[in-house]
Amino acid sequence: MSTAMPFAADTTLLSEVTAAVKTAGLTLRERHTPHARGVSLEEVVAEIHANDDAVLDVLREPLLRARRGSQWAEDELAGGALPSGEWWVVDPAEGNINHVHGMEDWAVTATLVRDNQPVLTVVHLPLTGDTYTAVAGGGARLNDRPLKVSGKTDLGAALTGTGQARPGEDERTFRRIGDSVTAMLINGLVVRVSVPATMQLIHVAAGRTDAFWQFSDVRSGLVAGALLVSEAGGTVTDLAGEPWNTGSRDFLAAAPGIHTAALKVLSPIA
Incomplete structure (x- = not known):
């Protein structure tokens, strides 16, 4: 075919x-x-x-x-x-x-x-x-x-976001979320912490926000946004920088101009 x-x-x-x-x-x-x-x-x-x-x-x-x-x-x-x-x-x-x-x-x-x-x-x-x-x-x-993702190239000017994927995540995941928010508050402009993931990812795809990450593999919250962001010109990987798929254990979707910088901030926490 x-x-x-x-x-x-x-x-x-x-x-x-x-x-x-x-x-x-x-x-x-x-x-x-x-x-x-x-x-x-x-x-x-x-x-x-x-x-x-x-x-x-x-x-x-x-x-x-x-x-x-x-x-x-x-x-x-x-x-x-x-x-x-x-x-x-x-x-x-x-x-x-x-x-x-x-x-x-x-x-x-x-x-x-x-x-x-x-x-x-x-x-x-x-x-x-x-x-x-x-x-x-x-x-x-x-x-x-x-739709087209943001053209930003400076992480210091970026509006980013994250959130928990499900109630009752393990304590290590909660601590990683907290550590990542702190790290991105230091390196970025503003961090939004909210649920659900899809409602943040549509903003990344539309260029309203610049990146979203999540320490989880819950498929239903990521597959729609992953496709929207990638088709809008964004970069979607895991936190090791490898291409994301449903088998990946974590997630980052970002405007291409800040993806590498966001990965540098987040990957040590992963």
Whole structure:
């Protein structure tokens, strides 16, 4: 099969996936409230699961039907390499914790991963109606506008970000996050620490921020942003500087002009 054939098929698939994700976004938007839902941990977790279930009820089958033979990565908090073939890596409520607390930083994401590389992604923000899309080799877009990463070359002028990938990370990971924030506060301009990863990575892809790193391999928070940033001209690696894939244990996406400097700051902590 020629390299043009998968690209053409992925481009054709994009409109169908976009429609499915937007429809699922309506479900999540209808569930949103301007106030926090749940007081106890048990109540908050129940609200999170209810969001996931409601969205997956309308999203799973359309995606599997759109790409015959594709498989579904069941655990959205899982990391590590996937078996060969095509897999849907979906976060039905990326930023679910924000959603159930009445905040606005959340989205629905769906990414097709082929042999551990993201090749197609849709990130839809139901509250604004904005949709970020990318196909490998075809660039990244916000609605109908091409995206391009920042042109900065000075880390000292950079707005960067990080955050935890999941609740209950091990203490070593928390300490690495803290150490990395300190290091980047010293070497960069401003550091944003927030969740979810995708909502930071769309800003890197759009050139609004300059870098994002994470000490985690949670696939669902990284695959969409990795493809968007790389297709917008950014550099996506692990913290050893090697090309990133779903088997990588950590992550850095940055504007090319500051990637090396960011890596120099962060790699000793990794």
